[in-house]
Amino acid sequence: MPHIIVSDEEATRTIVMRRPEKKNAISRQMFLTMSEAINSAQSNPDIRCLILTGRSGVFTAGDDVADFVDDASAKRDPAKAxxxxxxxxxxxxNKKPIIAAVDGxxxxxxTTMVLHCDYVIAGTTxxxxxxxxxxxxVPEGASSLLLPRMAGHQRAFSLLVMGRPMSAEEARVAGFVNVIVPPGHAIVEAQxxxxxxxxxxxxxxxISRKLLKLPTEDVLRRMGQEEHLFADRIRSPSVIAAVKGFLHRKK
Known part of the structure; x- marks a missing residue:
């Protein structure tokens, strides 16, 4: 069973994360498959909009934590992202409108990928x-730049530094969720x-989307800064111990 399902219907490409046994945790191959689905859409004039979503009542549990351990123990190649x-x-x-349909x-x-989307629909759960x-x-994917701009410093601090969860309604008030719908309806509304x-x-x-977005070079620059710090932190003994402890608790 593929963990990423890419389908084109009319002018929309839908990218679905489907790894229910891992709550849609994203493996290295899943990241690469999604990247290719986004990149290949750029030169396809028939694709005018993208949807990112998950299945089984979960958007995604994030990176596969086992990969963190591998990344921490592997010899770093600065030239390889x-x-x-x-x-x-x-x-x-990406230069095409992208919608997130978030259930669970x-x-x-x-959370990071949602901040890069143009329109976000969330289920009540x-x-x-x-x-x-x-x-x-530390934060990744320029989230330290994007979230304070959307939600304000205090909300960004609560989510990114204190690690407090944010409900669908709180995210709507914060400004990065557009619409809240009943559970299971996010994908229908996204379509x-x-x-x-x-x-x-x-x-x-x-043209209008480009005017609304921060300059791409600014976002890439902040992501590069975060990634440099992230790569240093992930090799810290305390970080390795914390991640391994999380994996042990899950077994």
Whole structure:
């Protein structure tokens, strides 16, 4: 069973995370598959909108924690980007409207990727959590730049530094969720929104979207700063011990 399902319907490409036994935790290969799905859409004029979603009542539990342990113990090659970074670069460089349909939890990378989306629909049971600090790590994917701009410093501090969860309603008030729907309805509403976007003049949409977004180079620069700090932290003995402790508790 593939863990990433990519389907094109009319002018919309839908990317589904489906790894129910791991709560849609994202492996290295899943990151690369999603990156390719986003990148290949850029040169396809038939694709005018993208949807990111999960299945089984979960958006995603974030990065596969086992990969963290591998990354921490492996010899670092500065020239080789982590697969999660390749995925985030694809999101940042993406020039087409992208919708997130969030049912259930969005942990770590799940929250980070939502911040890069243009329109976000959340089920009432959705929640957002960024637990990096609890393991001695730091924010990723330019979330330290994007979230304060969207939600204000205090809300960003609560989520990214204190690690407090944010409900769907709190995220709507904070400004990074547009609409809240009953559980299981997020994907249906995302498809409706995608059809609405696809019916608009594509060049006007692309130009307007670019005007609304922060300059790509600024976002990539902040992500590079975060990644440098993240790569240093992930090799810290205290971080390795905390991640291994998390894996042991799950067994």
């Amino acid at each position: 982590r697969s999660s970074v390749i995925f985030l670069q694809a999101l940042i460089n 939890v969005a942990v770590g990378m799940g 959705a929640s957002f959590l960024s637990p990096f600090i609890q393991y001695g790590l 409706k929104a995608a059809r609405e976007i696809c019916a608009l003049p594509p060049e006007a949409v692309a």
